[in-house]
Amino acid sequence: MTVPPLESLPLETLRRRSSSKWRTYGDDVIPMFVAETDFPLAPEITRVLAEAVELGDTGYTPPRPGVGEAFAAFADRRFGWQVDASHVLTTGDVMMGVVEVLRAVVAPGERVVTTPPVYPPFAMCTEESGAVVEAVPLRDTGTGWELDVEGIDAALAAGARAVLLSNPHNPTGTVHSREALAAVAASARRHSAVVISDEIHAPLVHTPGTFTPFLAVSDDAAAVGYTVTSASKAYNLAGLKCAVIVTAADDTRRVVRALPKEVEWRTGLFGARAAIAAFDVASDAWLDGLLAALDVNRRLLADLLAEHLPEATYRIPDAGYLAWIDLSAYGWGDDPARRILREVGVALHHGPLFGPQGIGHVRLNFGCSPDLLRTAVAKIGAMTRG
Structure with missing residues (x-):
């Protein structure tokens, strides 16, 4: 039986949260750095x-x-x-x-x-x-x-x-x-x-x-x-x-x-x-719905990168809601997350913190709504045309 994907909470609701994801930066930033997700809690919890x-x-x-x-x-x-x-x-x-x-x-x-x-x-x-x-x-x-x-x-x-x-x-x-x-x-x-x-x-x-x-x-x-x-x-x-x-x-x-x-x-x-x-x-049904939502997003991200950042290297992950993306081809420095945050207000995790193998990389959290993912990737893609 196909399980329907969970739906993310509305952005205006998420911005009322007081956790690290939503308080590290201001409301002008899309936060996709720390490993928190944007879904409602499982009802049993x-x-x-x-x-x-x-x-x-x-x-x-x-x-x-x-x-x-x-x-x-x-x-x-x-x-x-x-x-x-x-x-x-x-x-x-x-x-x-x-x-x-x-x-x-x-x-x-x-x-x-x-x-x-x-x-x-x-x-x-x-x-x-x-x-x-x-x-x-x-x-x-x-x-x-x-x-x-x-x-x-x-x-x-x-x-x-x-x-x-x-x-x-x-x-x-x-x-x-x-x-x-x-x-x-x-x-x-x-x-x-x-x-x-x-x-x-x-x-x-x-x-x-x-x-x-x-x-x-x-x-x-x-x-x-x-x-x-x-x-x-x-x-x-x-x-x-x-x-x-x-x-x-x-x-x-x-x-x-x-x-x-x-x-x-x-x-x-x-x-x-x-x-x-x-x-x-x-809580199993909730978890299955989460997995369905993340499956949609991990594949959507591949399509979005192909459209907006075609020189990026991304392999669809086998687990989780974190994407490891190589942006070296764009020449945005060893730590492209810094420039992305400064120029277009999308917060990603800093690749070099994961070791020298992370130079030129970012980690993106796609545990969010498809619409927010589309907006974030489009913003980053606009940097290639600036």
């Missing part, structure tokens, strides 16, 4: 949060608030992944979880592999943990990107102690193959290293793509892996502060259970309640 406000249920988050059980049911239903709820610990957000796991498994000064161009906080959080980034860039296949399995193995053989994966990958929207993930897991186990997999974009894999949870790939992956994820990207809940750290082996579970108690205490009560509602089967 709205219901539980409204109930909490009505009750004055704004206190501390209890131990075991039910997020683990809700996530396990969701993972089984949406990914065919069997998760032991007792192996799920909550914390405030994904990068908070990544930092704490890194602190527990990597000594200060040791190296952590990242796969640029990649989400800028990967480098920041690696450094916060006391470790050092070792970049092993994605391979450009000519039609997409893939993990450099041999490069990762060489880095681990030379002493790197961990691999930090973006799975699916931000900003390229790449869904890593089961084979590549299994090879990384085998390499990590062979070299006594660990893999931390950020799977925050997992609910947003587009048909016909298939998401592969790292911990479910193989016995090696289960032994060396830590997954950190959240409902926040798919359901637009970043401000409510709830993420999960998931393990699949006794040794890794002991590491997570030994983290400071404050790691779990950072979970927001509204975040926990909203996550449970998001992971509930009652």
Whole structure:
């Protein structure tokens, strides 16, 4: 059965929001930089949060608030992944979880592999943990990107102690193959290293793509892996502060259970309640509608770029609502987002922040209405005629 796409909220409603997307710039700017979407909340989330406000249920988050059980049911239903709820610990957000796991498994000064161009906080959080980034860039296949399995193995053989994966990958929207993930897991186990997999974009894999949870790939992956994820990207809940750290082996579970108690205490009560509602089967239809809307937009963006910016390079992402666009051909400098904001008032994410591979690139958030996407791309295209 075809699912109708969700409709974005009206622009005048969105501009009443007080989040980063709508308060960083003025009303004369179209914001397409940070990963917030423009859709109404899933009704089940709205219901539980409204109930909490009505009750004055704004206190501390209890131990075991039910997020683990809700996530396990969701993972089984949406990914065919069997998760032991007792192996799920909550914390405030994904990068908070990544930092704490890194602190527990990597000594200060040791190296952590990242796969640029990649989400800028990967480098920041690696450094916060006391470790050092070792970049092993994605391979450009000519039609997409893939993990450099041999490069990762060489880095681990030379002493790197961990691999930090973006799975699916931000900003390229790449869904890593089961084979590549299994090879990384085998390499990590062979070299006594660990893999931390950020799977925050997992609910947003587009048909016909298939998401592969790292911990479910193989016995090696289960032994060396830590997954950190959240409902926040798919359901637009970043401000409510709830993420999960998931393990699949006794040794890794002991590491997570030994983290400071404050790691779990950072979970927001509204975040926990909203996550449970998001992971509930009652929100599946909303998620399917979101995916339908994003599918329309990821394809529309290709058409718009062909019309207004024909020298841009864009590959339709396999997951998420973030587009990685190479604008180098236009000569707008290493960081074209700066010029675009200054000249036409469209705010995009700065490509060089994702690593040297991002020079000349921008990241555009298409989790918006088709009309707003049309307006933004037309404005940028007008720069080529100015």
